[in-house]
Each structure stands twice: as structure tokens, then as C-alpha cells.
Amino acid sequence: PNVRKGQYELMKDVENALESKKSLIANAPSGIGKTAATLCPSLEYALLNKKTIFFLTPKHSQHKIVIDTLRRIKEKFNIDFIAVDIIGKKWLCPVSGIELLSTQDFNEYCATMRKNERCIFYNNTRENGDLSENAIKIAERILSEKPLHAEEIKSFCKGFCPYEIAIEIAKESCVIVCDYYHIFSLVREKLLSRINKYIEDSIIIVDEAHNLPERIRNILSFRLSNITLKNAEKEARRFGFDELAEKVSFINEAFENLRRKRNVNEFFIEKEEFIREIENIEEYHKIIEELETAAEHVREERKRSFLGSTARFLYYWQGEDEGYARIFRRESDEDKEKLSINYICLDPTILSKDIQDAHSVILISGTLNPTEMYRDILGFSKETLCKSYVSSFPPENRLNLFIPDITTEYKNRNEENFRRISNYLLRICSSIQGNIAIFFPSYEFRDKIYFMIKDSMKDRIIFLEIQNSTKEEKMKMLNSFMTTKNAILLGIQGGSFSEGVDFFGGVLKCVVVVGLSLGKPDLETKSLINYYEKRFGKGREYGYIYPAIRRALQAAGRCIRSEKDRAIVIFMDKRFLWKNYRTALPIEMEFKVTKDPEIYIKKFFEFSES
Known part of the structure; x- marks a missing residue:
């Protein structure tokens, strides 16, 4: 029932x-x-x-x-x-400050600490590879409970390694x-x-x-930048590896040599071209060994090693060409030139194909x-x-509107178009009592519109999604938005608030999706399109259009989270109506095409009240 x-x-x-x-x-x-x-x-x-x-x-x-x-x-x-919950090993680790490390840096730090028998939590948990007597008691206590969340398992494991105990429980699960x-x-x-x-x-x-x-x-993608190399050189000198520091400095010079050869912001680079640059300094495999040996020494004192990050990239750079793109990039970041070499995976089946054996x-x-x-x-x-x-959910609880005379295409990003988008948003917001979330294709685009509308919306509190904010900052903003009446959230498609976030209790009365968050037309996007075209004959769809539609639909789905919620979703871009874009929209989605959204908004909420 x-x-x-x-x-x-x-x-x-x-x-x-x-x-x-x-x-x-x-x-x-x-x-x-x-x-x-x-x-x-x-x-x-x-x-x-x-x-x-x-x-x-x-x-x-x-x-x-x-x-x-x-x-x-x-x-x-x-x-x-029996069931067990295992989150990332880093998030279960009781060592303070560990959350600041990347997953790869943490794994290398953890391996070094265990190898050198310097992790007190692991030493308390394992004796000659088996669970210690005290760890067995903790595992038995956890097994006697109802299925526990990972955080609850962690709370049972004071002084022990929660991951190792969870692994033992997994054997029985x-x-x-x-x-x-x-x-x-x-x-x-x-x-x-x-x-x-x-x-x-x-x-x-x-x-x-x-x-x-x-x-x-x-x-499966890896990256090495001149900033990492500069930090690796400093690290080598600090720990007394002066000869290695010189070699790292030469690798950084190799970056400069590659940049000077081609005066463009990004270009494809051959595997052997970079390896040859390195081998002007030292045999390729030998320099990887030297970097990793020094990195292990560093990790005994620090949790992260830039020398280790460099070694890791050089190791994976030797990988296959098929299913990958190798791209050199030059970017400007606060007046500093950032150079990077990127080994970018294009083909998820490299890992997912083996799962077919399940x-x-x-x-x-x-x-x-x-x-x-x-x-x-x-x-x-x-x-x-x-x-x-x-x-x-009852279909009558959601009204979908498509506005046909708007686009966020790059060629139409001019003052007139920005003004038209701003005017539509002001009209929509003035027609709706309640909280509204508006999702844009990028932060830059959002900021342009924000400065155009903010003075006309002084009676409403506007929340701006902040790029690279912490988990705590995101939750604080979400809670504040949820408890503020008639608030407006200006977020990003594919950002922190457009996916995996529930706006409970019918708080959102309207979601507006402004434009399409298409991938930047850079070499990575072009490589993905070309690869999918070669494999499936659908490069532009699989590598460009459908991912953007998915981000739009994820954002649109924030407002209806229960069968009692009623809300309006407005899609502002004529491309949603184009055949090759419509294919990725749900078949059952009913919508109205209009340049007068206020009329439909008024009717929808009048019906709700009646």
C-alpha cells in the first residue's frame, strides 16, 4: 500500500x-x-x-x-x-588537518605513515596485519548495533583507525x-x-x-603546473635535497621552453616531446625514483609533498594515448602566469568496462x-x-515556461541581450511572492546580471553563490536562504546549489534557468567532442549539448522535492526549443512558450490558492 x-x-x-x-x-x-x-x-x-x-x-x-x-x-x-558504510578514507581519518589534503596526497601520506609504523591509530588497530584484541572488541560492538553511518562508526573508534575497522566489518557485510x-x-x-x-x-x-x-x-586525469614545481623546488631545498632541487628547477625551465615554442594559450603536446625535455636533465624513470624517495622523507614531517605530486604526474604521463588528450595550458591568475601540462582522460570505459563482470x-x-x-x-x-x-508528483504542481527570445550564446553576449535578460528577471521576481533561485551558466555571466538588477530589488535579500566556498560556508548560506522570506538566490548551473541540495518545505516558489552551461570551447571540450564522434557518431551531443541540458534539469529539479510542493520552472534560452536540444529533455515534460511569463505566473498561483 x-x-x-x-x-x-x-x-x-x-x-x-x-x-x-x-x-x-x-x-x-x-x-x-x-x-x-x-x-x-x-x-x-x-x-x-x-x-x-x-x-x-x-x-x-x-x-x-x-x-x-x-x-x-x-x-x-x-x-x-550486516551492512557497513564506508566513506573516503581521508574523511574517516582521525589525524587533525587531514581534510585539507587531496585524496591522492592523503593516500601517499597514509601509506608512508603506515609503512614507517608512525601512525598511532593504525598501530593500535593492527598487529601483524590482523585486528588487535581491542580493535576486535570495537568491531564486535559495531556489529551488534543496527547499521551505522560512517560518522557513527568513527565515534566508536576513539584511538583506533575507523577505516581499518570498517574494512573488517565489510568482510561480513x-x-x-x-x-x-x-x-x-x-x-x-x-x-x-x-x-x-x-x-x-x-x-x-x-x-x-x-x-x-x-x-x-x-x-584518471592528472596535471602538473609551474606553481607545483616551484613549491617542489623550495621543498627539496628545505629538506636538503639541493641536487634534486636543481633538477626540479630544470623541469620548470622545460615548461618555459615549451611555452616559447608556441605563442598560444593552449596546444596539444606529444608524450615524447615532454619526456625528451626531462631527459635533458636525467633519465626519466630515474628522476621519478629520486622524487618519490625525497617525498617519502618529506611526508615523515609534513602531510603533503610537492615532490610527490611531481613524481605522480611524471609516472602517469607515461600512460596510453588512446582515450586521452595531452594539453599544455597558459593562464593568467592575478597577474601571474600559470603554466600547466594536462593528461586528460576522455574515455570513462577505461575503468567502467570491467564492472560489466558484476x-x-x-x-x-x-x-x-x-x-x-x-x-x-x-x-x-x-x-x-x-x-x-x-x-x-502531480504534474499540475509544476508549471514549465520557456522564454523564446533569450539566449546566452557567446556571439549574442552584448549589452542589449544582457538588458533583456535583466528585464525578464525583474518582471518574474516582481510577480512572485516567495523564494526564487536563478541559475546562470557562469559566475561571470551571473555577476554581469546582478549589477544590472540589484538596485531595482532593494526590497529583497539577494544571496550570491560564492565560488570555491567551504562546505560549512555553503550550509550556512543555504540555511540562511531557507529561513529568509522572499529571498533570491543567484547560483550557477552545475554549482553547489543546483545539484544534490534539497530546498525542503516548499520554500522555493520558482526556479529560473538562464541559458545553457555549455563547456568552454577549449581543446579539452573539442577533444571530447572528437572522441565521442569517432566512437559513437554523436560527438557534439554527448560531449557538449546533453551535459549542458543535464545541468539545466538538475537546477530545475530543486523546487519540487515532495508531492505537496508547487512551483514554476522558467527556462530562458531559445535553444531549449531546438530539436537537437529537446531530445535530452524528459518526454513527458509539458511546457508553455511565452514572452509574457507574468500572465501564467498569476494564473498558476491563483489556482494554488483556490
Whole structure:
């Protein structure tokens, strides 16, 4: 009786995928109950057939939702199973200041500390590779509890390594809630080996799977800048590696040599061209060894080593050409010239293809449209079930308006067009009582509009999304916006507030999506388009248009978070109506095209009140 519309259909499709050992790509909108719909049939199947469920989700808040769902299933149906929540090792680590490190820097620091037996938390937890007597007691206590969130596990492990204890619990677990990184990275084989699990006996559920291709590409991409090299040189001198410091200085000079050869801001560079520059200094493999040896020495005193970062890049630079782009960039940053060499992954299947060996893989998200694109770029077979589900929210609770005489195309970014956009926004805001979120294609574009409208909106508090703000700063702004009446949020498509954030309680009365957040027309974007064109004959769609539509739809989805919410979504760009862009919009989306949004806004809210 509590199964929602669309949820039953999704549950049946999950059951069928599991029974037939196939994969499912499910484009399931908010409100359908994706977590329960995938977990319930998967758990039943896993317990009967001795399989392990890996539930992958990118945000810690979503980990909590999954664990809470598992608790309810356990209590309601009185099922006996073990589940564990494992977040990134860095976030479980009790060492202070560790959160400031990148994942790669942390992993190298952690490995050095364990190797040299200098981590007190690890030493307390492991004795000759096995859990210590006291650590076993903690693990047993955790196992006796209901499924715990990672933060709760951490609170049980005072003086011990929470990650190592979570790994031990994972050996006994039927459900492992973890991050993308644990399965879609180079650590996967090591992790599976440690917890005695096999990919063939695994059911892998990927939540918010629209993020997966880009996340994999980021994991497999590497970058080295002249700023890192300058810091590495200083680090080498500080720790007495003067000869190595000279070699690092020569690598920095090699950057300058490459820049002088071509007087452009970015260009493609061959693998061998950079290696030859390095080998003018020292044999390539030898300099990597010297850098890493020095980095280990540095990590005994510091958590991060720039010498280690340099060694890591040089090591991965030797990788394959197929599925990658090698790009030299020159950028200006506060009057400083920033040079970088980038080894950029274009092909997510480098990591995702091996996942096809799993019993079943289930990808779920509210913006996996078109599903065939995700099937193609993640390397799933043609037998994969690709399906879209209808929202369980009443369609009359959301009004979609398309404004046809606006565009944010680069060629039309002139004063007249900015003024037209500003006027539309002022008209929309003056027609709506309640909070409004407006999402722009970039910070620069947003700021231009903000300065045009701010003096006409002095009666309303405007919140500006801040680039590179901390998690705490974002939460503070979100809470303040939620508790301020008639507030306006000016955010960015693909930013902190357009995805993975819930504006609960019907706070948002309107979302305006201004333009399309298309990728910068740089060499990386062009490389991605060319690669997808070569592979699938759909380069512009897969590498440029559809990702922008997805960012717009994610932003649009912020306002309707429950079946009681009512709101208006306004898309301001004529390209949303073009055929090649419309393909990526939900088939069931109904909309009105208008240059007079106030008329529809008034009717919609009058109907709400009646």
C-alpha cells in the first residue's frame, strides 16, 4: 500500500535485471523512491543467492539516507543482515588537518605513515596485519548495533583507525555503502581483495549516476603546473635535497621552453616531446625514483609533498594515448602566469568496462536522459535495459515556461541581450511572492546580471553563490536562504546549489534557468567532442549539448522535492526549443512558450490558492 506510482515498476525492473544477470540504466525522477526501490529487491536477491551489494553514492548526506533505509527495512521485515558504510578514507581519518589534503596526497601520506609504523591509530588497530584484541572488541560492538553511518562508526573508534575497522566489518557485510572511488578507481582490486569479495558476485547500484562519467574522467586525469614545481623546488631545498632541487628547477625551465615554442594559450603536446625535455636533465624513470624517495622523507614531517605530486604526474604521463588528450595550458591568475601540462582522460570505459563482470549493475538518477548515451559512454552492452520512469508528483504542481527570445550564446553576449535578460528577471521576481533561485551558466555571466538588477530589488535579500566556498560556508548560506522570506538566490548551473541540495518545505516558489552551461570551447571540450564522434557518431551531443541540458534539469529539479510542493520552472534560452536540444529533455515534460511569463505566473498561483 505504501509503494508509490512508478516505484513498483522500477522494483520489478530491478528484479528482472537481477534474475537475468543484466544491467539496468534507470532514469527515475525525484519522488519515485529510488533508494528503497533498488535496495529492497536487491537485498532479497543477495541474501538468497549469497551476493554482495555495493551501493555507491557521491555525497555523505546520501550515505545517511541509504543507511536509514536499510535500518527501516531491517526493522520492518525483521531481516538479519550486516551492512557497513564506508566513506573516503581521508574523511574517516582521525589525524587533525587531514581534510585539507587531496585524496591522492592523503593516500601517499597514509601509506608512508603506515609503512614507517608512525601512525598511532593504525598501530593500535593492527598487529601483524590482523585486528588487535581491542580493535576486535570495537568491531564486535559495531556489529551488534543496527547499521551505522560512517560518522557513527568513527565515534566508536576513539584511538583506533575507523577505516581499518570498517574494512573488517565489510568482510561480513551483505551491503556495503561506499563512494564511487572505491569501485571506479585504481584501488578497486585491492579493496575487493582485502574484504574477500569478487566482482562476479556483486550487485552494484550507482546512485546519482549522471555524475559517473565525469567523476571517472577526473579520477584518471592528472596535471602538473609551474606553481607545483616551484613549491617542489623550495621543498627539496628545505629538506636538503639541493641536487634534486636543481633538477626540479630544470623541469620548470622545460615548461618555459615549451611555452616559447608556441605563442598560444593552449596546444596539444606529444608524450615524447615532454619526456625528451626531462631527459635533458636525467633519465626519466630515474628522476621519478629520486622524487618519490625525497617525498617519502618529506611526508615523515609534513602531510603533503610537492615532490610527490611531481613524481605522480611524471609516472602517469607515461600512460596510453588512446582515450586521452595531452594539453599544455597558459593562464593568467592575478597577474601571474600559470603554466600547466594536462593528461586528460576522455574515455570513462577505461575503468567502467570491467564492472560489466558484476552480476548486475544498476545506474539510477533523475537526469539520465538520454539513457542510451550513458550506456554508450560507460561501455555497457546493447542488452542493457534502458528505461525512463514517470514522476509520482502531480504534474499540475509544476508549471514549465520557456522564454523564446533569450539566449546566452557567446556571439549574442552584448549589452542589449544582457538588458533583456535583466528585464525578464525583474518582471518574474516582481510577480512572485516567495523564494526564487536563478541559475546562470557562469559566475561571470551571473555577476554581469546582478549589477544590472540589484538596485531595482532593494526590497529583497539577494544571496550570491560564492565560488570555491567551504562546505560549512555553503550550509550556512543555504540555511540562511531557507529561513529568509522572499529571498533570491543567484547560483550557477552545475554549482553547489543546483545539484544534490534539497530546498525542503516548499520554500522555493520558482526556479529560473538562464541559458545553457555549455563547456568552454577549449581543446579539452573539442577533444571530447572528437572522441565521442569517432566512437559513437554523436560527438557534439554527448560531449557538449546533453551535459549542458543535464545541468539545466538538475537546477530545475530543486523546487519540487515532495508531492505537496508547487512551483514554476522558467527556462530562458531559445535553444531549449531546438530539436537537437529537446531530445535530452524528459518526454513527458509539458511546457508553455511565452514572452509574457507574468500572465501564467498569476494564473498558476491563483489556482494554488483556490
